[in-house]
Amino acid sequence: MILTGDYHTHTPYSHGKNTVLENTIAAKKLGLKEIAITDHGFNHLLFGLKRSRLGDLRAEIEEAKRLTGLNVLMGMESNLISLDGQTDMKESDLPYFDIYLCGIHEVLKYSGLSDAYNIMFKNYVAYKMGKRPSEKVIQKTTRAYVSAVKKNPIDILTHINYKCCCDLKEVAQVCADYGTYIEINTKKRHVSAEELNLMASTGVRFVIDSDAHSADRVGDTAIAEQLLAEAGVPWEQIDNIDGRRPEFRFAEYKVKHG
DSSP: OOBSEEEEEOOTTTTOSSOHHHHHHHHHHTTOSEEEEEEEOTTBTTTOOOGGGHHHHHHHHHHHHHHHOOEEEEEEEEEBOSTTOOBSOOGGGGGGOSEEEEEOOSSBOOSSHHHIIIIIIHHHHHHHTTOOOOHHHHHHHHHHHHHHHHHSOOSEEOSTTSSSOOOHHHHHHHHHHHTOEEEEESSSOOSOHHHHHHHHTTTOOEEEEOOBSSGGGTTOOHHHHHHHHHHOOOGGGBTTBTTOOOOOHHHHHHHHHO
C-alpha cells in the first residue's frame, strides 16, 4: 500500500526529530505525491507550535517544495480544548495554514478547569486503570468532538478514541455529514476492527496517516493494513491510497472566506 499523501507528520517545531525537508525527502522516496507538516497545536504545554515561528515554518515548507518538487502542506494538529468544541486554532490563525487537523491530547491548556476535568482527567484516569469511562464521560467527549466538527472547518480528526472514549458512530456520522475525515493512525492502534466497521457504516471517509515523529516513519501503513485486513472496510472508502487525493473542507472554507 502506497499513500498518495501522508497528512500527519511532526518536526522539531513541536515533537518531531527530523526537519521539514527530511520528512519531505522521505515521502518522495516512497512515491508519495504530497505531505503535510502538522505539528502539535499552540495549547500543548510541552510541545506546542509557537505562533512566533509560523513564518519560519512556512519558509522551510516553501524551500522543501522547491528542492523536491513535492507538494508540502502547512498544517497543525490542533487540540480540542473545550466541551463546546473550541480548538486552539483561532480564526486569526487560519490564513497561515493549508490543512486543519484536530485531536485530543494530554498536558494541554484547556479553555477552563471543567473542560480539562471532563475531557482529559476523567478519560485518562479510566485509561490508566484499564477501564472504560462512564457513559456520562463518553457522552461529554462525544459532544466535544461533534461540536468541534460542526463549528470548525476541520479536515481530519486524529487518533480518535485514543485515551478519550466517545460514541464512535455518532462522531463518524457528523464527520460524514460535514466532510471531515477520520484518521486511521499508524503510530498507535486506537480503534478495533469492529469499531472501524461501525464508523465505516456511516459512510464517513478515511485517510491513513503515519503520525510520524521521525522521517523513517513517514508513509508507514503497517498498522492500517493489519486493521483493514481484520475489519474489511472497502479500500474505496479511504481517500489517500490508489492515487486518490482527499477533498479537504478547509481548502473550500478558505476560498469562500478569503
